[in-house]
Amino acid sequence: MMHGQLLGFLFLMWVLIIIGGAIAVVILGPISISGFGEFDPLINSIVKGIIAIGLSIAWILILTKMKNLIFRKTFNY
Amino acid sequence: MTELIIPAVVSCIVAFFTVYLTTPPLIKFLQKRNYTVIDKHKKGHVMIARPGGISIIAGIIASEIILYAFLQMNEILAVMITTFLAFVIGYIDDRKGMGGWFKPIGLALAALPIIFLGAYDSDLAFPLFGEVHIPILYLAIIIFMIVITGNTINSIDVLNGVASGFMVIASFSLSIALFILQNYEIAIISLPLGFVSLAFYKYHKIPCKIFPGDSGALTLGAMYGAIAIVGQVEVIAAVALLPAVLNSFLFLASVKKIVDHRELNEKPVELTDDFKLKATKNKKARISLVRLIVANTPLSEKEVCYVIFKLALFSAGLAIITAFMMEFKV
Numbered sequence: 001m002m003h004g005q006l007l008g009f010l011f012l013m014w015v016l017i018i019i020g021g022a023i024a025v026v027i028l029g030p031i032s033i034s035g036f037g038e039f040d041p042l043i044n045s046i047v048k049g050i051i052a053i054g055l056s057i058a059w060i061l062i063l064t065k066m067k068n069l070i071f072r073k074t075f076n077y
Numbered sequence: 078m079t080e081l082i083i084p085a086v087v088s089c090i091v092a093f094f095t096v097y098l099t100t101p102p103l104i105k106f107l108q109k110r111n112y113t114v115i116d117k118h119k120k121g122h123v124m125i126a127r128p129g130g131i132s133i134i135a136g137i138i139a140s141e142i143i144l145y146a147f148l149q150m151n152e153i154l155a156v157m158i159t160t161f162l163a164f165v166i167g168y169i170d171d172r173k174g175m176g177g178w179f180k181p182i183g184l185a186l187a188a189l190p191i192i193f194l195g196a197y198d199s200d201l202a203f204p205l206f207g208e209v210h211i212p213i214l215y216l217a218i219i220i221f222m223i224v225i226t227g228n229t230i231n232s233i234d235v236l237n238g239v240a241s242g243f244m245v246i247a248s249f250s251l252s253i254a255l256f257i258l259q260n261y262e263i264a265i266i267s268l269p270l271g272f273v274s275l276a277f278y279k280y281h282k283i284p285c286k287i288f289p290g291d292s293g294a295l296t297l298g299a300m301y302g303a304i305a306i307v308g309q310v311e312v313i314a315a316v317a318l319l320p321a322v323l324n325s326f327l328f329l330a331s332v333k334k335i336v337d338h339r340e341l342n343e344k345p346v347e348l349t350d351d352f353k354l355k356a357t358k359n360k361k362a363r364i365s366l367v368r369l370i371v372a373n374t375p376l377s378e379k380e381v382c383y384v385i386f387k388l389a390l391f392s393a394g395l396a397i398i399t400a401f402m403m404e405f406k407v
Contacts, residue, residue, distance in 0.1 A: 003370070003384060003387070003388075005369075006323075006366075006369060006370070006388060007388065007391055009323065010319050010320065010323065010388060010391060010392055010395070011395070013319050013322070013323065014316055014319065014392075014395045014399075017312060017315065017316060018203075018204060018205065018399075018402075021203025021204060021205070021206055021312060022203070022205070022206045022407075024201070024203060024206075024209050025203055025206035025207050025208070025209050026206065028209055028211075029207075029208075029209040029210070041212065041213065042213065045211070045212070045213035045214050048211055048214050049213075049214050049217070052211075052214060060326075063326065064330055067326075067327070067330065071369065
């Protein structure tokens with residue numbers, strides 16, 4: 001039973017990676033900010049970095065929720 | 078492609094036999110010098126030699142030097158230097174027992190040769206959706222990758238043979254993914270990692286004769302991360318490593334700070350009278366992959382290892398599927 005839950009959780013992590021990749025390419029990729037002259041690449045990277053950190057935090061939060069949901073009985077010693 | 082067969086075969090033979098032949102004398106040397114630690118999961122007072130990272134790094138350096146002689150690629154130098162620096166960091170930790178932040182900071186510095194040698198491409202490739210160009214952000218990814226792969230392999234090194242056995246499965250699946258993506262040169266650079274791990278597994282599996290130590294685990298993890306960067310297979314590498322990532326995630330989610338596991342008093346698993354592993358009922362103890370595996374029923378160390386290997390094989394399958402998905406665009 002526990003092994004099935006672990007496999008399910010690994011599969012969920014994989015699905016979240018695929019979805020995260022889609023968001024990164026569709027949203028993060030096309031972002032292009034101009035008007036800051038030579039600072040354009042830096043500003044672009046900072047904005048993309050902030051979004052990437054936000055996505056990572058969202059990934060961890062979703063994973064934490066799912067972990068609690070899947071392993072609730074196990075954690076409840 | 079055919080011109081790569083000889084370097085590939087020679088480097089794999091050298092990688093395997095360097096570790097296979099140097100580990101027994103290393104075990105004797107370490108035992109003679111009293112460089113041993115207790116195996117907490119065994120009956121009696123069983124002392125095991127440590128660190129085995131010395132023979133692991135010997136196998137990696139010897140095989141990669143041979144590959145460099147044939148191919149003269151910057152990527153080989155980057156992988157070699159980063160891996161060696163990770164070994165040095167792990168060896169210092171083996172000897173001095175440094176604090177929780179030492180390894181992440183050290184591994185971040187170990188990643189710098191990849192940047193300085195320019196052995197990377199700043200496009201991050203995802204399955205089905207293509208690539209995203211992140212020139213400056215990618216530098217941070219390089220550093221995070223080495224820190225994460227090094228530490229996750231180190232964190233899964235909890236039972237006899239797990240770190241080396243897990244690395245055999247993960248690294249060979251990464252090599253297969255690189256072949257699928259027709260990145261043949263990096264695939265060949267990655268092969269020695271699997272053969273080094275396989276040779277070390279012979280002495281690391283139950284009944285263990287030598288522990289890899291932090292030097293061994295960080296060496297294997299950092300090389301894996303470096304290959305993922307130079308081969309542009311970061312996402313595939315992360316997928317193959319998922320059970321170890323899950324273990325680190327559970328650790329951080331329950332401890333909520335970066336700390337060396339040796340600094341924590343409450344252990345996640347206990348031993349039964351017949352030396353099986355069972356989950357602790359102590360609510361203060363951290364949650365780990367092993368604790369989840371034995372949550373319902375106590376299992377022997379060997380049985381837990383096999384469950385971890387099954388999880389690794391499942392992730393390896395997902396990694397190979399991900400490699401095929403890289404070929405398709407939505």
